[in-house]
Amino acid sequence: MKVKKKTIGLLIYFAILILPIYWMLNMSLRSNADILASFALYPKDITFVNYLKILTDSSWYMGYVNSMIYVFMNTVIALTFALPAAYAFSRYRFLGDGQMFFWLLTNRMAPAAVFALPFFQLYSTIGLLDTHIAVALAHCLFNVPLAVWILEGFMSGIPKEIDETAFIDGYRFPRFFITIFIPLIRAGVGVTAFFCFMFSWVELLFARTLTVTAAKPISAIMTRTISTSGLDYGLLAAAGILTIIPGALVIWFVRNHLAKGFALGRV
Amino acid sequence: MDKWQDNRAWFLVLPVFVIVAFSALIPLMTVVNYSVQDIFGPGETVFVGTEWFKQMLGDYRLHDALLRQFLFSGLVLLIEIPLGILIALAMPKKGWGVSTSLVILALPLLIPWNVIGTIWIIFTRPDIGLFGVGINSLNLLDPPFDHTATPLYAWITVMLMEVWHWTPLVALLAYAGLRAIPEAYYQAARIDGASPWATFWYIQLPKMRGVLTIAVLLRWMDSFLIYAEPYVLTGGGPGNSTTFLSIYLVKIALQQFDLGPGAAFSLIYFLIVLLFSFIFYQALQRVGKGEKG
Known part of the structure; x- marks a missing residue:
């Protein structure tokens, strides 16, 4: 029981740790106009235009x-x-x-x-x-x-x-x-x-x-x-x-x- | 372990001394040089003695930045060290969970510092950021959360970013210390019927002394020298509320190009960091002496 509680705490911490990075990933897969136009938890129309430009x-x-x-x-x-x-x-x-x-x-x-x-x-x-x-x-x-x-x-x-x-x-x-x-x-x-x-x-x-x-x-x-x-x-x-x-x-x-x-x- | 007494060991240290001295002593001399001269142009310099030091020591903006810096670094140590130990204690001891946890923990540490600032702008902006939008949708805060709006919100955002960024380092170090404790110690504790708290206080904590010394020193030094992350995130504002020492220093030395005052400033700055690091180093060495570690 005690071990379980520890693991759950750790998993929550890891989730918090990854959240800001996920958010950047989310933004990177949308065009700038799309980002500023609406708030979305995940990219609805995934675009690689940003990556293409860099690469x-x-x-x-x-x-x-x-x-x-x-x-x-x-x-x-x-x-x-x-x-x-x-x-x-x-x-x-x-x-x-x-x-x-x-x-x-x-x-x-x-x-x-x-x-x-x-x-x-x-x-x-x-x-x-x-x-x-x-x-x-x-x-x-x-x-x-x-x-x-x-x-x-x-x-x-x-x-x-x-x-x-x-x-x-x-x-x-x-x-x-x-x-x-x-x-x-x-x-x-x-x-x-x-x-x-x-x-x-x-x-x-x-x-x-x-x-x-x-x-x-x-x-x-x-x-x-x-x-x-x-x-x-x-x-x-x-x-x-x-x-x-x-x-x-x-x-x-x-x-x-x-x-x-x-x-x-x-x- | 008794060490051998032999001054020829210097031959092994010499290369390190040379390469570090090249990058440390020559620039340091340049800075000392600047700090006692007024520079009008190439070859036109006047010796001004302690003038710049007096000017900087009397600069109220420097005092404010210094106070801010102490508050910031103090909070960093108070939050990150206990939290890091707690995470290390919760981490799995064997199996595939170990390397997975290490990889996740190390991730924030491998991101360039200005990108950290960028991540947190994107994450906390009240219009597009998950955190900003999320916290404002609860309608609890008045005025609504905006990391550029009030000093308090700016501070909260910078602290969140700092804790997010650097607690993993403390956790990694503490975890390394925990893994070094032989299983026999735990068995002995179990036979004595020690509570988890007693095990932590009398076995785990003293055994972690070495790595925690490193953690406290590293976090103290690096948080005291913090520059890129808050600079990108808040630019030192609103007002001067998040202008930490390095941000103010860069403003003087590289943006206003006041080399003399800037150099005097950086020497004062350097001495403060040095003094406190020495105190921490000595204190933590002494703490462990009483308990056989």
Whole structure:
């Protein structure tokens, strides 16, 4: 009986969670005139005109490609750099380790709003403006510390005896780390990659500031189109729905991995 | 677990230090530079000392935005942390329900932040939004609900959006903490005849300390720095009622292009976030010390 009540509560919560997204889906399948003319709980004449417009216009769909490129780059960079550092924090005591760890975290706390301008100057000075790598590097500011933080938790869950045994067996560090240690925490790597993907995908301010046309992310293209052509709710909703799809796909593919990572209780 | 003492571990940390310092220290220096200078044009700068800091500290609009920000972040923590724990407790522990729940929970987290604002405009508008139309059809509110009409409605809408958007993160983290508790603890509690409440208070909550630290810190930082969602939803209005710190900051620094005051503002802002995060971090570390976690 008690279990039932819990499940019902959870189902209601999930329904509330999905409702706003459903509403956007509903809007995206109607034309703007139809939306403004009448209120309807579901689209009566389904039209794909909004989606067609986005998927056939390269100034729209290139935004998705750009976003995906820099998000992927950022995830790879963040993981590559964070893995050894997380190992150091989980296994060693060294000069200034506590301070270093907290300093890393403080970088998540900097107000992006004003860092945007110095970033713009920095990246135009070194000639990386409007490239995917610029956005990927800028997102490292908050993703690398987060990756170190999460990975450190997973690594601390692996007993140190494993390292000791491997070193006694004559493994050198790089080989031990890549062939033994990383496979042991692969669920943790999966969870970390997911979080890096997520925070890079949803960030707007840096991505918008550092790009002009060649690497412009979809979320910035949305705001530009809205401001110039008035509010076309149908088109806006369709673009919004399309920004959800890559994330939804990623989470669908890693869901079992994620569940396993969560089962280890290290996030 | 005892750690090895070895300063050579720095070699492993060095790459991270370099890449983060590149993105953090250079821009930070630029901001510090701006905050003590008056800039007329390229190469024409005058050192003004603490002038901008004095100006910003005496700015009543900054005080208002700061108060608003504290109220907002305080409400966020008060609502999202308990709600997130509650959801985590209700989630299934095994079977296909686990991954399905995780996927549904993660969905709002994967939506770009300005799209979140867009979703909630569409959802709450009194003419086309399900929420707006639905709540007005009950005829309970006077004046009728409109998220742009009164400060109270604007706040309710922003809070609803924030709770909708971020509670799943707290729930995911809390769930991860719960899953890490060995079954033996529950068996021991059952043998002792512990009530569900006692199990929660003496086993589950202390065991979740680590992940809840992360949850509180993340929610504090991110809600204190919130920008895109309320900017898209309300534009900071009506009046200035939902102008949070970042919105005011962007207005000064990027729209009015007052670099000096803007830079001073962002340093003050940064220090406040830092101070409170440090306090939370220390407090939560200490809370868990007494209970063997």
